[in-house]
Amino acid sequence: MKTFLTNLLLLTGSFAVAQQEKPVAGPRQARPNIILIYTDDQRFDALSVVQKEQGDKARFPWFTTPNLDRLASEGVRFRNAFVINSLCSPSRSTMLNGRYNHLNGIANNHTGLTDTTVTYATELHKAGYRTAFFGKWHMGKETGKRPGFEYSASFVGQGQYFDCPIEINGKPEPSTGWVDDVSTTNAIDYIRQHKGETFLVTLAFKSGHGPFQPPIRHKDTFADVKLTKPATENLDSPYKGQIETPRRQNGNGGQNAAQNTNTGKSWTENNEQKIRNYFGAIKGVDENVGRVLRTLDSLKLDENTVVIFSSDNGFFFGEHGLGDKRAAYEESIRIPLLVRYPARFPKGKKIDKIVLNLDNAPTLLDLAGIQAPASFQGKSWVPLIEEKAKDWRTSFLYEYFYETPFNTPTIKAIRTETGKLIQYPGEEGWSELYDLSKDPNETTNLYQSAGGEKLKKQLLGELSKQEKATGYVNPDYADARPVDEKGQYKRPVKEVIP
Template sequence: MLKSILSAALVALALVARAQSPSKPNIIFIYTDDQRFDALSVVQQEQGDKARFPWFSTPNLDRLAHEGVRFRNAFVINSLCSPSRSTLLNSRYNHLNGIANNHTGLSDTTVTYATELRKAGYNTAYFGKWHMGNETGKRPGFDYSASFVGQGKYFDCPIEVNGKARPSQGWVDDVSTTNAIDYIRENREKTFLVTLAFKSGHGPFQPPVRHQDTYAKVKLTEPGNEAALFPYKGQIETGRPGNNNANASQSKGGPWTANNEQRIRGYFGALKAVDENVGRILQTLDSLKLDQNTVIIFSSDNGFFFGEHGLGDKRAAYEESIRIPLLVRYPARFPKGKKIDKMVLNLDAAPSLLDLAGVAAPKSFQGKSWVPLIEDKAKDWRTSFLYEYFYERNNQTPTIKALRTERSKLILYPGEEGWSELYDLSSDPGESRNLFHTKEGEKLKTQLQGELSKQEKAVGYINPNYADPRPLDEHGKYVRPKRDLVP
């Protein structure tokens, strides 16, 4: 009798535990292209008088922040599309994973978050921008894909469905969202992973018709650090007329913002439509009653400059380029409205997705799951990380090694010590006062140089042989542009 009572009690406890512990969640991983960390209205509101884009409104993304977790210090380890997207997949630094530029396909596809979740029983699907060079075909690791080649185009973009090209009509991110929603509806009785990768807000900054004039009349504010120019400006021979990457820097006189206002307005118009498409996903989950046990992660592949340091691209190691948004909502498990200030990386995305599904991360992954941060269980979290960028042919951005800590930053350009930069971010968040060559910065410089060496060793840093060769002279410095002689 006692044995029967004990057995019944144990069964009851197991049932209660199962009810309290949700089953494996559905996972929806959404990321944009070139979206700055502050291109969210929740951040603009938080910045108050210092906000540069206070007119920008993202109610659906703000909903994710209010109903979930917002990481306020999320970064990329390489601010460039293909390298960052490959890191999102396989949690590897770009000096190891084969992708050091935008024109190389992803060969290392054997172990990604998608392959591991598929092994764990997930139905896996990929929608939108893949962009590993101009790779075609069904996206590796995913059971289903509806994706476009390379950069695609904003309107009527051909979509490869499981590798077979089909025409589409309309604005590309609307199309990708519709395809993702159809897949969610068809697989609502299964456990699924959906990755939805938007083209927005990459150039040429073409919003859908409904938002072409949404920000046509808003007042644009110039950045406070536009005059703090990058040290390699006009110092590298690119082989291009005018010696400039088309997006990289100011090429004519006058304020950067005034000369590029249409780009800014178009960028935010496109991201406004992204917010609406996130709203469509949320509505779908609500209507199917999938919202409670579905994790939504929203992020970007890198940030973007709008005149800061005189730049209009990414690549460089300044804050506007390397900081990204990161929002996570999981109603069945995570708290509402939580803000986390620890540093997390795009390197952490893949192990976090696996952690959410209860799957162990492969040994090849270099990132760390941020799930313990959300649940206040993290120990010995990072306080610094290595940033890397490798020179690309016909481009004016040199190879970069940088260290970002919680309060400071060291930026090095191998072979060009005179360009080195050092910033105390606690007193100079705009990175306007370079301390590298000052007596004031000597102690901080020594500390960060030591920490950078530790980080290089920890991640196995090398300059990979698949990176584009740098245009160096016999002294190991970048070849300077030829100057026209004035007769």
């Protein structure tokens, strides 16, 4: 009897320890599969659910995304999701390792991430997840198997839209067709092969990065839609034309729309076909998201699979006379964020609290019941969905570091729920201040006005607070500014016509 009781106690103790050590995702015992999908340069309003919500103010009411709308109706939509740096490689690195770019080593588009950085993928893999990456990695022109993932089918740098070579675990192989179709097929094949295991799949699309090339099936889908000019098209950014750069700026990827003054046309008129092609590409993305959802349905994996959809940054289509991204205006820094998890999350929920791409990594670990590393600076937004969050953020620091040879200066900004302060270090005269509660389109700069003094004081204090909280520095791996002997940005030489 003594031996029996001893064995029983040992077994009971072992079971208790096992129960304590076993990662549990909230109230569910089974850890979920996780599929993280993100696009390139997708504006927050490039979703038909947002266009419908905007009503008469919608700029692209003809655009439809039924599969992304399905995610929104069957899950949660974050209506105030932002990036902390609106540039591809910096944003993608932040999504991976949950750190600000002034600390994580990636401050531009030409630096690789080949080290042993702790990411959501490394931590999920250690916890027993199968981890795979498909599509656009874009840490400079980094090649090889993607760090942190046990399997990858990815392309180098920007790749190409059609017949793009794909590196399978670092070994180049040819592909045929539109690249985002190919990446989706590869991801679906992987899901089918590992349907009996717990997996993390990251699917990163090339769309909608320029030069915009939609799949052939959508080449003319938006050929006849009416394009609307943005309300701020004639409002210039304060630095426009003020920085010397060897790069010719244009409406596709450049910051200036200088050519508009030569043609006499507006930014929108000069770039109509590019806008149509962009939305054709995003339409292709929507269809591929639908393919993933149907695969989960057919395999009966939909209930216990988290599907997250987002973007690496926004994009300008003429707002403030700009193309590209980088600047701190809303169209550049706001992104879509949708999440569906039928086994745990409600349907059709909308959340207006501020969430960041910085939060992706800790959220993925939280979903798997894994403690986030101390290096992660973001916060899991799972408690927001479950209405358990306490002291959630009401502001965040935005940063951008000058990148050769573009003409967007280094930016340091604070964005709260109702206001925004934008600073350009070394250029006090360019500072901007907006009361977003009254001026959501950022049309009236209050920085030098008496009416803006109270808001300016408040946001300057908040900016200082966030700089300290995030350990802000101008990193030595950022590109050098093109400055003159006074420490100011070099100005272009103006031709004087007698």
